[in-house]
Amino acid sequence: MNSKQPINCLSSSSHIHYHFYVLVIFLTFTAISAGNETDYQALLKIKSMITQDPYRALTSWNNSLHFCDWTGVTCGRWHKRVTYIVLESRGLEGSLSPHVGNLSFLRKLSLSNNSFQGVIPDELGRLYRLRLLTLEENKFTGVIPANISGCSNLEELNLSKNKLVGSISKAIGFLSKLRVVSLQDNKLTGGIPPFLGNITSMEVFSISRNPLGESIPDTIGHWKVLKEFHSDGCNLYGTIPHSLYNLSLLTRFSSYENQLIGSLPSAIGAMLPHLVNLQLWGNQLTGPFPSSITNCSRLTYLEMDQNKFSGKLKIDFAKLKDISYITLGHNDFGSEEADEMKFIDSLMNCTKLNTLDLQNSKFQGVLPRSIGNLSNQLNHLSLEENQLHGTLPRSIGNLVGLTKLSLGTNKFIGSIPSTIGNLQKLQGNIPTSLSSCTSLSSLSLKGNLFQGMIPSSLSSLKGLRTLDISHNNLSGQIPQFLVQLSLEYLNLSYNDFEGEVSTLGVFANASTISVLGNNRLCGGIVELGLPNCKERTKHKKDVPMFIIVILIASTLCTIICLAYACCKKKNKSKSSQSSTIKRFMKVSYNQLLKATDGFSESQLIGIGGFSSVYKGILDEYKDRFVAIKVLHLQNQGAQTSFMRECEAWRNIRHRNLLKIITSCSSVDFQGNDFKALVYEFMPNGSLHDWLHSSERTSRLNLLQITNILVDVASALDYIHNHCIPTIIHGDLKPSNILLDDDMVAHVGDFGLTRFLGTSSYQNSSTGIKGTIGYVPPEYGLGSEMTSSGDVYSFGILLLEVMTRKRPTDDIFNDGLSLHKFSSMALLDHVIDVIDVNILNVYQEDENFMQNTEANSKKINECLASIVNIGVSCSVDSPSQRMDIKKVVQELHHILDALQSI
Template sequence: MQPIPSSYPMRFLFYVILVIFLTSTSISSSYDGGNETDHHALLKIKSMITRDPYGALTSWNTSLHFCDWYGVKCGKRHRRVTFVALQSLGLEGSLSPHVGNLSFLRVFSLANNSFQGAIPHEIGNLNRLTILYLGANTFNGVIPTNLSGCLNLQKLDLSRNKLVGSIPKEISFLSKLSFLSLGLNKLTGGIPPFLGNITSMETFSVVRNPVGGIIPDTLGNWKKLVGFHSGGCNLSGSIPHSIYNLSLLANFILFENQLTGSLPRGIGAMFSHLEILELNYNQLTGPLPSWISNCSKLRGLDMTDNMFSGKLTIDFSKLGDIEGIYLSFNNFGSSEADEMNFIDSLKNCTTLYRLALAFCKFQGVLPRSIGNLSDQLGSLTLYGNNLHGNLPTSIGNLVGLAGLHLGRNQFTGSIPSTIGKLQKLQYFDLYGNQLSGQLPDALGNLSSLLQLYLFSNKLEGVIPSSIGNCRHLIALQLDDNKFTGKIPQRILQLSSLSIILNLSQNNLFGSLPTEVGDLKMLSALDLSYNNLSGNIPSSLGSCGSLTSLSLKGNLFQGMIPPSLSSLKGLVELDISHNNLSGQIPRFLERFLLEYLNLSYNDFEGEVPQLGVFANASAFSILGNSRLCGGVVELGLPKCKETKKHKEKFPVFVIIILIASSLFTIICLAYAWCKKKSKSRPSQSSMRDRFLKISYAQLLKATNGFSETNLIGNGGFSSVYKGVLNENDDTLVAVKVLRLQNRGAERSFMRECEAWRNIRHRNLLRIITSCSSIDFQGNDFKALVYEFMPKGSLHDWLYTSEGTSRLNYIQITNILADVASALDYLHNHCVPIVVHGDLKPSNILLNDEMVAHVGDFGLARFLGTTSYQNSSTGIRGTIGYAAPEYGLGSDMTTNGDVYSFGMLLLEVMTGKKPTDDIFNEGHSLHKFASMALPDHVMDIIDLNILNIYQGVCEADAQKIEECLASTIKIGVSCSLDSPSLRMNMEKVVHELHRIQNTLPNIEI
């Protein structure tokens, strides 16, 4: 036997260690490589996802350990999946039952996607699960009963799906559950009493489910409850007394149910943590209990539309944090002299921004202490009561008001001139009172005013022309008063008027000024029952947006002007009870009129038979004795045939007519040619036309075109801030062309031509231009514009912090301004102007945040040959330029509409159309389109959502509807097919509708 070599023990030990290492590595690899059960389960989940628009699951492949896949986390010890979060990724498909194999899972979220089908019952196998978020999808079927297997579940969100059936009893076995959200489904069967067994409950929501039934008394066991949300659930009966023992309750929300009974009077300070109390839209009775005064943390109180009665005895002075008080549509009137004294206690509510007391049957005098309310108050609503006496002058102290609603009361006296102090006022109504005296000129100080309703009073005197200072006014109703004098021309020059101008039922006289043609955006004009005379001005035909026109009950004479044929959108036309004559114009046959009244005039000749004239019940021609023909139902005599006697017509008359016509044509042609030769806008003459300021003046105005004065750069130009006149510190913006860049000079000429032809309140105003040489002998060209102190929309969207500084109301106003400008360019300019480069940096804002569209360097004039783009020319900016431009299509108004749509979606979502996520066929348009109609809230920029702070549920719903409507406009404008895009006229209409729908809130 040979001796064992001395090296053997060492070699043997090495082999043993190697085997152990390889074995352990193999085991570790098999284990760490992700427990195959977890790995397999994740792949199965991926396999049932049919759409992944952002490519979020591209990392779910074999090249990465599954613990490193997007949205997945594993425990450090066992390398098992503990966390899966795939929310807000636009995922579509169904949820694989294999999710139940992720046995170590603690957090699982698929919220805000488009998962459908049933929630797999295998999810009940996840006994370690603490958080399950499946909200904002389209899951259907019932809530799985075996969720009871998730014994450690603390938070469960199944809201905003399509779940049916009742809440299963097994839910009550989840003893650790603190958050249960089931809102916005289709659940029925009532709120089950067994839920009271979950004593750990802190937040409970079944909002907007048709659950029905009563509120179980057992819910009083939820001693830790902070939030109770059961609005819109068809609940009946009374609120159980046990609920009032929940001392930690902060949000108590039961709006839009059928609850009855009264609120208890003596519950002491049990609700000391209450912040939001919403019992609006129920059938509650009795007085509002005084214990509400002790809810010192209360921020929102909404009792709208109940049957509360009696004197309002709440001491609001104790509610220092209150922001909104909504008590409208109740029966609070007490007939006591001091019933309005509660107003005095509101002076300590320094954060109050909305006070709504409409239709409450108050009968007292509005106290002078109303002026002591917070200067933060944004809306005061008292319409529909029986308030009387004079309006206190102290109301002018409420300088924060955006909405003042005092209509349908019995106020007397005159409107105090202190109203003019309310510089932020946008909505003002005093209609349906007994106010008298003259309108104060101070109304013209309301520079932010959008809507003014003063109809049905006893106001007299002339209509002050100072109202023409309200340059943003979109609705004005002064009808049913005693105004005299002529219609002020300045009011007719309010091109912002778009909803209605109603001056009917007054004593106005004189002719209708030709300036009425400036109301190009107006939808409804009513001047009926006045003493207006003269001819109907032909300029009225310029009001191309009119859908309703009433001139009845005046003294108009002459014929209906042919220019009215332009009013093709008219639905209602009433010109009855005047002295109009001539024949009924045939162009009325082409209108889509639903109502036409031509009665009691002096029309003659044949009544048309097409269009509205084919339906005898849709029009009236009574009191016109010289009419004939028409449809049989009218019973008019047949029209006599006119015989032609050409042979008897004197030949010499024909010769004279022909000769005189030829002579006239020759004279006119000669004059035109002579004028044309003198005024032909050659390139040199056009340059001379703008040569109004020297290079030296601009050099001095901009401090030598210094970097400190530089405020912007573009492809063809740089823009500097400057002061033209040393004696006048008014700032201007000087746009200096970079003539070395190809196309810059053509851009300059195109922009000059544009500004020569257009003028609108939402277009940047040009002051002058310069075409000269600099001190080195180089060509120099510049344009001088009105300076916009608030910068560009781009500046506001993308600050140094990368976040928008605009709120939704500001954004809506800016979008409406831009839309109005485009509508003017597309529909009210001759020739039609295509802007060609609409984007945030070309939208500038003045001190009042009114938007002005600028930079017409790429503009095109349709129907002319002036400065047309070549087939290879630049067409807009990437991301905003219409897709058809990339295929060589000519520039059209539809291209501007596309740019507007992308701009709108950008400001609403906070995402640029060129963001990195929009590639490989995905786009900002598709991103927004996929969110419609149910997931719009998930794509809205978070800064915009600040509008929700402190608003009631009803207002929140209105805001959501407005946000969705805005996104729809953007999607409709940015469709790939040009012919399917929404036209700008409709865009303007829709945006104004949204502005009017938005609740009056102060952000």
């Protein structure tokens, strides 16, 4: 018996322990269950205070699913407590429930780009596990809650783009783990508080566009790991604290549109060597501009205009190979030294330079020939309002990428070099500042996109002998002062002038005047062949108005398209013959019937809702194929589509847009209306064919794809940002991207075009607005067509190219879309979603195989960057989509990286 006693004692002890553990487990599960119920009720309270849910994001928030499976909700794996709530860009309206403070396991709360109103609840301060709080772009009011200090583990705080007032809460100073603070675009006052310097983990601080006032505190020098500092438009004054220049990791420093004074340290380039953006324009900074900025080899944006910098500009730009934006205008540079403009020489290495603005800065001296060595990416060059003298160098004609060139109010002499005619992308009105060139004898502005009327200020050019402003978009009546000038040659062809042509002065001799392609002109000398103005008026009275409208519409469209075709520059050896064919070529129904072998099915290369496209050969084009787009006029909307497309081609001209030859507005042999557009034939077909046609035995490689994407993005940038009026394509998709012999992409089919700011051909709210899968979500809600809609379509197109999956493929259902499919891959392994054919060319390339690991890494980075652009362009919220200018810039960077392999 005694020998068994210890065993009994042990059994008793084990029994007690067993019951204890059971009790602990029971209590634990009871606590978890209670916590789950708390989270469930808190979520329902949050939902109850949301008054609008247009995209039905909260439809799943009901008892048919466990709350961990609700849209936007993520739970921990074991305890099933809410850890993430992410409801971005859902169109939600209402207020944020204080019950959010009951979600005690919450680590991330992101409600950006919605319409939440009211105050930010103090109860957020209970969330001590919270690491990321993003309430950006809502309508929150009131002050930053003082209880925010309770979020002791918070790493990122983003309250930007709301209506918050008051000063920056002292509570933020206690959040010692903060890395990112973004408070821009509110109504905060009281300056940048010095206590923020206590947050030594700060990496990004953005407070721009708040009426803060006061000066930048010296304590920001405590932020030793700071990478970005943004305080634009904050009414700041005083000097920039010297401690800021000790933040050697700083990459972006912007504090423009303030009242900062003082000078920059001469060694700023050595102190801040990692700068990518330096934007201090619109202040009152003085002294010489530090030449040490050349040490910032990664610099992309240098915006220092509208200050009071003085002295000779001594920057050696040769090391700044990534710089794209330089604005130094409206300063007091100028040294009276002979080589004052020598810094232009060093800019030739800046191959990514997009903008160079040196206007109104007291520069003097001769403009060096090296100006012509600047980047072919340069589209904005401003040298106006300086004291430059001498002649304009002929090399300026090398800057073929320019869309804006400003040279007025200088002391240039001599004639404008004929090479300026190479600048065929120049556009916006003819500058009135030309009137100051009183000794000018020859002026050629042909082949650009000038619009508006001929400025009356040109009447002061008494020495002018030759004026050529043909092939533009000028309009209005021909001004009478041209009669008074001693012109020996005047070319006004292919514009949109109207009214009576004079018979005096230069207009008295047919050999000295050309007015072709202005179909609204009348009168003039007999040799010009223009209709009599009185007869035109008489005919208008005799002919029924509806017939006049029809005739004018069809004739105008034909002439417009012909005029556009005449503008296109051809191969020099064939330019004379080609332009003659285009200028006078008119095609009939019979000619098009013959060209397509009776609109034979064997010649059919595409069909759509409004048209069929045939391949054919016109006699005037000899052995060259053309593409003939025949409108299905029996289909509702086809007539409008034809007129839209003609109107679009009247306003646009770009290497990445499909080239039109002519149009036909006639009747067929049965007397039915017939309308067609004739384009240059694209021998490599459409992008859709390359992606999805089984007849294609080869596929596109990554370099070809990137070039195509650059082409398409450049075309969008042109019609969105460089056309007046702005043009919205409305139906961007792979089948509308055509490829020529050199695989250069051309955007076509402007049948759904919208012209912003005009009443012509506007879309109704119920009209067709594109193709399913490529149409942005806001169009489905009745929104008008916008440029951001085209950007969305471009994003989907890009992702389709990279994944070779259509947005309407069967796998995209139950909440999964091409955008989401690609977006998730960015977080994990992007190469898993990339079409395998894309990489084939590199695997067969010897140079690639010699350094496979390094090149593979570079290619993977490029792939991720491209997909990220597509994802950024195709987000649901129009305001958050990537700007098309930025898209073009990023794609060029990627292209440069690929070409270096």
